[in-house]
Amino acid sequence: MSTKRCYYETLEVDRNADESKLKAAFRKLAMKWHPDKNPGDATSEVRFKEINEAYEVLKDGDKRAAYDRFGHAAFEQGAGGGGPGFGAGFASSFSDIFEDLFGMAGPRGRGGRERGQDLRYNMEITLEEAFRGKTAQIEIPVSVTCESCSGTGAKAGTKPKTCSMCGGAGRVRQAQGFFTLERTCPGCQGRGQMIEDPCPSCAGSGRVTRERTLAVNIPQGVEDGTRIRLAGEGEAGIRGGPPGDLYIFLSLAMHEFFQRDGADLHCRVPISMVTAALGGEFEVPTIDKGKTKVKVPSGTQSGRRFRIASKGMPVLRSRQTGDMYVQVVVETPQNLTKKQQELLVEFEKLSSGATQPEAAGFFTKVKDFFGNRAAS
Ligand SMILES: [Zn+2]
Numbered sequence: 001m002s003t004k005r006c007y008y009e010t011l012e013v014d015r016n017a018d019e020s021k022l023k024a025a026f027r028k029l030a031m032k033w034h035p036d037k038n039p040g041d042a043t044s045e046v047r048f049k050e051i052n053e054a055y056e057v058l059k060d061g062d063k064r065a066a067y068d069r070f071g072h073a074a075f076e077q078g079a080g081g082g083g084p085g086f087g088a089g090f091a092s093s094f095s096d097i098f099e100d101l102f103g104m105a106g107p108r109g110r111g112g113r114e115r116g117q118d119l120r121y122n123m124e125i126t127l128e129e130a131f132r133g134k135t136a137q138i139e140i141p142v143s144v145t146c147e148s149c150s151g152t153g154a155k156a157g158t159k160p161k162t163c164s165m166c167g168g169a170g171r172v173r174q175a176q177g178f179f180t181l182e183r184t185c186p187g188c189q190g191r192g193q194m195i196e197d198p199c200p201s202c203a204g205s206g207r208v209t210r211e212r213t214l215a216v217n218i219p220q221g222v223e224d225g226t227r228i229r230l231a232g233e234g235e236a237g238i239r240g241g242p243p244g245d246l247y248i249f250l251s252l253a254m255h256e257f258f259q260r261d262g263a264d265l266h267c268r269v270p271i272s273m274v275t276a277a278l279g280g281e282f283e284v285p286t287i288d289k290g291k292t293k294v295k296v297p298s299g300t301q302s303g304r305r306f307r308i309a310s311k312g313m314p315v316l317r318s319r320q321t322g323d324m325y326v327q328v329v330v331e332t333p334q335n336l337t338k339k340q341q342e343l344l345v346e347f348e349k350l351s352s353g354a355t356q357p358e359a360a361g362f363f364t365k366v367k368d369f370f371g372n373r374a375a376s
């Protein structure tokens with residue numbers, strides 16, 4: 001007298017599917033219809049039971065053979081009684097099977113409590129802020145316990161009723177053969193309570209979304225990609241579960257003239273040809289909003305770096321500080337007046353190998369190169 005669906009159809013496999021095909025099909029469907037993924041959906045619960053029942057039979061060689069010969073009738077004689085040890089009972093242990101099979105304990109603890117979600121917040125800070133450290137005020141949308149119903153999910157003036165299926169325990173026990181299995185109550189999804197009049201503010205979920213202002217302490221020396229964890233500042237837990245954590249992901253904005261390399265800072269400063277030749281002194285800004293002098297000796301070549309000790313970035317959670325490097329770039333004069341051009345031509349006439357040793361050396365080598373070529 002069975003109107004049950006064929007077990008093979010239920011698992012969407014054909015009759016000669018082997019063990020691994022069965023297992024794969026079961027995993028796929030169990031994932032899809034698991035009540036944890038479809039909370040409150042009665043259809044998925046039924047489907048999930050069917051899938052489990054079908055798999056319980058087909059994965060067992062003897063039961064499968066009996067099913068292949070007699071169909072559902074093979075298992076019906078024992079339903080409701082002790083019977084052969086499987087029948088109505090085995091399908092009910094789904095949550096335990098699921099956990100065994102996939103090696104994952106459900107997120108639910110006793111009474112349906114769930115830890116709240118972790119939150120991620122992206123924050124961009126300037127290099128100066130990373131240097132000094134700061135306390136930042138941030139606004140984050142978080143789901144918090146609904147005030148209207150104090151998180152019960154029941155409309156003001158009403159109370160959630162104790163679940164009749166589990167008597168409020170949130171878990172039900174069921175005998176299965178020699179074993180007694182305990183699982184999350186399907187009537188209340190582990191809450192232990194049933195809500196008849198849902199709270200209008202939170203639609204019965206017990207949680208609402210709020211903007212929350214938090215003060216975040218950003219320590220000195222943070223780097224691009226530094227992650228700060230604020231324990232317990234994530235989303236509220238469900239039904240009294242612990243809250244999740246909040247993670248602040250920091251990124252550093254590009255700076256006008258400093259490039260960071262670990263704890264060191266680099267900057268490039270253009271200087272005039274005359275300063276480079278005669279020597280001189282100029283001022284550069286430092287990351288602490290101060291200034292420092294850089295002395296350029298006479299005959300400084302373009303690209304030379306000068307180190308200024310301890311003017312770099314602080315090292316996170318240490319007392320060390322990096323250095324600052326100033327690289328000079330000699331700027332070739334442009335837009336010369338007639339007078340300036342004449343002076344430079346005059347200067348060129350007076351120049352010798354001693355004023356431009358590198359160029360002189362280079363052109364001597366070029367000359368030798370062509371000379372040797374001609375000789376050979
Ligand atoms: Zn509410």
Ligand SMILES: [Zn+2]
Pocket residue numbers: 163164165166167168169170171185186187188189190191192193
């Ligand atoms: Zn219940």
